[in-house]
Amino acid sequence: MKKIKETIAKIDGLDRNLMKKAQERLDNLTKPQGSLGRLEELAKLIVGITRNEKPLLKNKVIFTMAGDHGVVEDGVSAYPKEVTPQMVYNFLNGGAGINVLANQINAKVIVVDMGIAVDLESHPELIVKKINYGTKSMTKGPAMTREEAVRAIEAGIEVFEEEYRKGIDIVGTGDMGIGNTTPSSAITSVFTGKPVDLVTGRGTGINDDGLAGKIGVIKKAISINKPDPHDAIDVLSKVGGFEIGGLAGIIIKAASERVPVVIDGFISGASALIAYHLEPKVKDYLIAAHCSVERGHRIILDHIGISPLLNLNMRLGEGTGAALGMSLVESGIKIMTQMATFKSANVSEKIEQ
């Protein structure tokens, strides 16, 4: 817990002075003021986060963390749990959605086994931080021990630290874990106080009966475990997942190092909820890439108070939405740092009205 406390203690606010200077620069570029909308806001935010007037997004890193979920035995997913390790191999072989979208923006994908139910063949690009061989079913008790929850978050911090030594200018979060919309819905319901029905969706694609069963499972898990919304570690341990905890660690560590974090979809959102309830200052460092089809995602974003950049009916996870969002952040930075000013381009300014 010491590592978590130290990390959180380092998280500071945005540099409002530099953001003001960034706004002035943006307003002098050859375009009507504010006419590039959210691209301009992103540029300004990145200046405030990084405390760098001309930030570069050279090292883009997406952390895709994987874990298994005991609750799959309760029939909550449309896919069998072997898919978790199978997809991890797919990531390592470059064949998954996240590989394709990360390549497009020249981002690196770091794949982490946070708690897959089987041991994977070793691979030079696989980081193993296995907390346990999958969580326990949360319908029968806590998904993990409190100690495991702390270790999952601390493992995320460590993964970030290791990569940070090589350079990280912006981070994206991604997940893989058959069944993991179930803990994500539980976490969302606990922190936001919204009824389970309103925050639970079809995940990878269950039918109506499956959805009704999933809602029942989540209600049961919350009622049995009684997670305390004022104790983020308690929520993670009782109804969370190892990859969800790991990503929460990535998020708080990134914020403590002034690295912007692009949040992917619903599971990443649940991780952001854990991080935000550990330390609300984290909010300033979060960029919501998109709004997922999973109905609980919008509720998470509203709860934290961040607005998604994209709405493309996506629900894959892995960091795919984060990759697209990162490209927009890069657009904003390029606009701010590469466009000509009215003066440099000899363009007349607005007529006084």
Add this chain to the structure above:
Amino acid sequence: MKKIKETIAKIDGLDRNLMKKAQERLDNLTKPQGSLGRLEELAKLIVGITRNEKPLLKNKVIFTMAGDHGVVEDGVSAYPKEVTPQMVYNFLNGGAGINVLANQINAKVIVVDMGIAVDLESHPELIVKKINYGTKSMTKGPAMTREEAVRAIEAGIEVFEEEYRKGIDIVGTGDMGIGNTTPSSAITSVFTGKPVDLVTGRGTGINDDGLAGKIGVIKKAISINKPDPHDAIDVLSKVGGFEIGGLAGIIIKAASERVPVVIDGFISGASALIAYHLEPKVKDYLIAAHCSVERGHRIILDHIGISPLLNLNMRLGEGTGAALGMSLVESGIKIMTQMATFKSANVSEKIEQ
């Protein structure tokens, strides 16, 4: 008019058989079916447009067309009209928003003088198709003659033809012309039947008085000229602009060559309206990049029946939104052509429910 008629006659429907095959391919990729949402729809659409099962977006071209507007003398813009040529020089020097965003996605920007009020210094990358030295004020009569309207569209067709010889896989539309939200609002009101007030916004940033004046100007122009919504050339000539006509030419020619067209903001939308009312089949070739802050833009998109990919509060024009949208189209194509299948990656498929 012969060139326009010949071009339109060549526009065909989408290849539904190939789109079905594309859907099958998408459904076999290692992700839950449909989980990449609009990226998948884009990939399928591009297959249907290009009749190519594995389309490549090698040559990305954004046509940024510029023209001046006589109606600026009626005080409709927040910027003086010298800004039109000044910004064209800025495009040619690489300092504008469109240059930065086109560079990010490795797209070429083709700058065309469709009717700027002054002669520009020659530049190897400037295409001059000047129909006239700006339009006339549409509050005093037609903005241009019917012959000029036809020539503007045909010039767009020619510009496309010239570049198409070098290769174009996808096209974006862009505009520059101080005052050009005014003709765009007029065009929108005429074709959609919506009141002028509902389709008129602040353009580059006029205040409340300016907006009221602009609305009055547009109402007057429509009442004096009585453009016929069943005759797209009539609408263009009476309340249009040279760059708007040129872009309509680009759009119909691209459609006739089965090249997908990514539409930028409000002015490009007005061009799309002209093209759509020349030949409704054009719709299948249009991808709406974003929804502009200009309130008439949403109305245009609804009228044509296309849904924007992005909503980032942008209102710059130049093709900036088109560049961002093109990147998403490319994401979709890459997903379809580069991801592993369940079979190739040995990933288990969905459980029968």
